[in-house]
Every structure is written in structure tokens, then in C-alpha cells.
Amino acid sequence: MDDKLRMIRFLGQYLAASRSEAQILEMAMIISQYVLGYDHAIIRVLDDDKLTSRKWIGFPREAADLNIGLGEGVCGRVAKSGRTILVEDTLQEPMVLKGVENCRSELCAPLVYNEKVVGVFNVESDKSGFFTERDIGLLETLATQVAAAMETTRLREELSRTEKLSVVGAMASSILHDIRSDIHTLYVSSDLLRNPEIKPERIEKLADTVKSAGENIYGLIEEILEFVRTGKSRISMKRVELLPVLESVVEQARSFAPDNVSVELSAGKNVALEMDRGRFKRMVLNLLRNAVEAMPAGGVVRVVCRQDNDEGVIEVADTGVGIDESQLEKIWEPLYTHGKKAGVGLGMAIVRKIVEEHGWTISVWSVVGQGTTFTIKTG
Ligand SMILES: Nc1ncnc2c1ncn2[C@@H]1O[C@H](COP(=O)(O)OP(=O)(O)OP(=O)(O)O)[C@@H](O)[C@H]1O
Numbered sequence: 001m002d003d004k005l006r007m008i009r010f011l012g013q014y015l016a017a018s019r020s021e022a023q024i025l026e027m028a029m030i031i032s033q034y035v036l037g038y039d040h041a042i043i044r045v046l047d048d049d050k051l052t053s054r055k056w057i058g059f060p061r062e063a064a065d066l067n068i069g070l071g072e073g074v075c076g077r078v079a080k081s082g083r084t085i086l087v088e089d090t091l092q093e094p095m096v097l098k099g100v101e102n103c104r105s106e107l108c109a110p111l112v113y114n115e116k117v118v119g120v121f122n123v124e125s126d127k128s129g130f131f132t133e134r135d136i137g138l139l140e141t142l143a144t145q146v147a148a149a150m151e152t153t154r155l156r157e158e159l160s161r162t163e164k165l166s167v168v169g170a171m172a173s174s175i176l177h178d179i180r181s182d183i184h185t186l187y188v189s190s191d192l193l194r195n196p197e198i199k200p201e202r203i204e205k206l207a208d209t210v211k212s213a214g215e216n217i218y219g220l221i222e223e224i225l226e227f228v229r230t231g232k233s234r235i236s237m238k239r240v241e242l243l244p245v246l247e248s249v250v251e252q253a254r255s256f257a258p259d260n261v262s263v264e265l266s267a268g269k270n271v272a273l274e275m276d277r278g279r280f281k282r283m284v285l286n287l288l289r290n291a292v293e294a295m296p297a298g299g300v301v302r303v304v305c306r307q308d309n310d311e312g313v314i315e316v317a318d319t320g321v322g323i324d325e326s327q328l329e330k331i332w333e334p335l336y337t338h339g340k341k342a343g344v345g346l347g348m349a350i351v352r353k354i355v356e357e358h359g360w361t362i363s364v365w366s367v368v369g370q371g372t373t374f375t376i377k378t379g
Pocket residue numbers: 177286290291294318320321322323331336337338339340342343344345346347348349372
């Protein structure tokens with residue numbers, strides 16, 4: 001094998017690893033100059049029917065900056081037809097656009113990927129008749145390698161952008177899901193506050209609920225903004241007295257529960273847990289909302305919390321429709337919803353994520369027609 005072919009093989013091996021576009025173009029220029037011995041070269045890519053330059057050697061800036069239309073000059077014709085053009089003497093060839101002053105001969109090959117022209121590789125010499133028949137084959141081989149490597153890199157970057165977007169999307173939808181729930185609380189609370197028969201102690205509680213829902217929304221917005229800023233959503237663990245938090249969440253559930261559903265709380269006085277307070281509230285609220293929604297004919301939801309040795313246990317039990325055994329595994333899946341008009345199917349996926357973030361466990365017990373109990377253990 002001669003040196004030129006050896007260099008082309010080396011380029012193929014270099015490009016087979018994952019490279020940035022800058023690395024691909026840099027190495028392609030070094031190797032192609034060795035192989036073809038040209039004076040000037042330029043790689044242009046096709047963007048919206050225009051060729052724009054990506055990398056060049058020996059081209060004046062004005063010439064490199066020129067956007068060339070499909071069919072225009074040598075490069076534009078190669079991009080349009082997908083066929084290599086050799087110009088032996090540029091002075092005799094009217095289709096040559098003015099670029100480099102001294103250019104006397106020119107060879108231009110298409111960058112083809114998946115049978116589509118994605119750009120051109122153009123090389124030039126100050127001597128007329130410089131490029132040979134063999135050079136045509138060599139440049140075409142180089143162009144094929146460069147096109148494949150550039151497209152692979154572009155697709156890889158596109159994929160990682162899509163992945164990032166889908167992470168942001170999942171995060172945003174879970175936050176929006178819970179913001180919607182808090183906004184619903186604000187709506188129903190303001191209606192209840194307008195009721196002329198409302199008792200004064202209820203007004204006090206509803207005012208607390210409005211404040212708590214407002215705090216939740218504020219916390220959720222902060223969380224998403226922090227995620228956009230830093231790419232992370234931090235869990236902020238603190239030792240928290242459970243009773244006041246559960247009282248506030250239960251009060252919020254009472255605001256959206258219909259009259260025939262009662263929401264009860266029984267909690268040991270001094271139960272305290274390491275937790276992210278905001279996420280804990282989101283978790284219990286999602287459980288309570290599902291429990292209330294599972295009792296269209298009315299019933300009781302009971303929140304119980306106790307301390308067993310070092311372990312905190314929280315139970316949310318309802319007397320609702322229950323969950324069929326065959327569906328019990330599915331309720332944790334995002335977008336699984338059953339028997340609800342406006343269900344999205346995110347509530348339980350959010351609950352599970354928050355439980356996992358805390359290193360806790362959750363289990364479910366359910367009998368159709370009798371009710372459902374979720375048990376969270378923190379040990
Ligand atoms: N306490 C419960 N009693 C009966 N079924 C329940 C209970 N909790 C959850 N489910 C079932 O699990 C499904 C998934 O719940 P999840 O909270 O994820 O979604 P959703 O409530 O349908 O919609 P949303 O995204 O608005 O919360 C529900 O549609 C319901 O069928």
C-alpha cells in the first residue's frame with residue numbers, strides 16, 4: 001500500500017472514534033493536504049440550499065464567507081448534481097466563481113451521506129492541470145469519510161440534546177402536575193371563603209391553606225428554575241416535626257374534598273423525620289388527592305403517622321373503590337391512569353420518585369370495593 005492510501009486509512013481509523021466536528025475537519029485538512037498536495041482547500045456544508053464554509057486553508061476570509069447557492073459556480077453545481085467536477089484550467093472555465101486570486105485548477109467532490117449531498121470538499125492549485133484522474137478517486141474517498149463522520153457527530157449531538165430536553169420535559173411535567181393541584185386548592189378555597197355561612201375557625205384554616213398552597217407553588221417554581229440554571233434538582237434534607245406538616249396537607253385536602261368525604265389525621269406528637277419538606281408535602285398531597293378521587297360516593301381518608309423504634313411510618317388509607325390486583329403494579333408507571341376523566345397518570349410516579357429520593361419504601365394494600373392503604377416506611 002502506498003503512503004497516500006495509508007494516510008487515508010489512518011484518517012478512517014481516527015474518524016471511527018467519537019470526534020467533534022472541529023477535530024474531524026482539522027484532521028481531514030491535514031491528511032488531504034498530504035494526499036493531494038493542493039494549495040487551497042475548503043469544506044462547505046449545505047444548510048437550507050446554501051453552501052456555507054466550515055473549514056478552509058489558503059482562502060481569503062471574503063471568499064470563505066461567501067454563501068453559495070445550489071447550482072452556483074463549481075461548488076454549487078457539485079452540491080446540486082452530487083457529481084465530482086475537475087477544472088483543469090480555471091481561466092478557460094466560465095463557471096468558476098472568483099475566490100482565490102492565483103487558483104488555476106480545481107477539484108471538487110460532494111460530501112454524500114445516506115445518498116444525500118450534505119456539502120462539498122473543494123481543493124485548488126496555483127498550477128493549471130495539477131489534479132490527476134487518481135486524485136479524483138482519492139478526494140472522493142476522503143469526502144465520503146468526512147461526510148460520514150460529520151453526520152455521525154451531528155446525530156450524536158442531536159440525540160444528546162433530545163435526551164436533555166426529555167429530562168427537562170419530565171421534570172417540568174411533574175412540577176406542572178403539582179402546581180395545577182395547588183392552583184385548584186386556591187380556587188376551591190376562595191369559593192369556600194365566600195360562603196356566608198362559614199365558621200370563623202374555618203376561615204382561619206382556609207387562610208392557612210391558601211398560604212400553604214402559595215408556598216408550594218413558589219417552591220415548585222424555584223425548583224424548576226434551579227433545574228434550568230444548574231441542570232440539577234437538589235433535595236434539601238432537614239429534621240422536620242411531622243405533625244404541623246401533615247396538618248397543613250390534610251387541611252389542603254379538606255379544601256378540595258367534597259362534603260361527603262372526611263379527611264382525618266392521627267399523628268403521634270413528637271414524630272420527627274429527616275426529609276425535604278416541600279417534596280414530602282407533594283408526596284402526601286398526591287396520595288390524598290387519589291384517595292379523595294377514589295371515593296365518588298363519599299367515605300373516609302385517614303392519615304396515620306407513628307414512630308416504630310427508629311422508623312417513621314406514614315399511612316394513607318381510604319374507603320374508596322380499591323384497585324384490582326392486576327393493576328397494582330401499573331399504578332406506579334408514568335401516564336398510567338384508570339377510571340378518571342381528567343387523570344394524567346403522573347401522581348403515583350411522582351410519589352414513587354420522592355419516596356426513592358428519600359431512601360424510603362412504599363407499599364400498597366387494596367381490596368376492590370373496600371379501599372386502599374399506602375404505607376411509607378422510612379427505616
Ligand atoms: N387510592 C386509590 N384508590 C383507587 N385507585 C387509585 C388510588 N391511587 C391510585 N389509584 C389508581 O392509580 C392510577 C394512577 O394514579 P396517578 O395518581 O398516577 O394518576 P391519576 O390520578 O390518574 O392522574 P394524575 O396524574 O392527575 O394524578 C389512578 O388513575 C387510579 O386508577
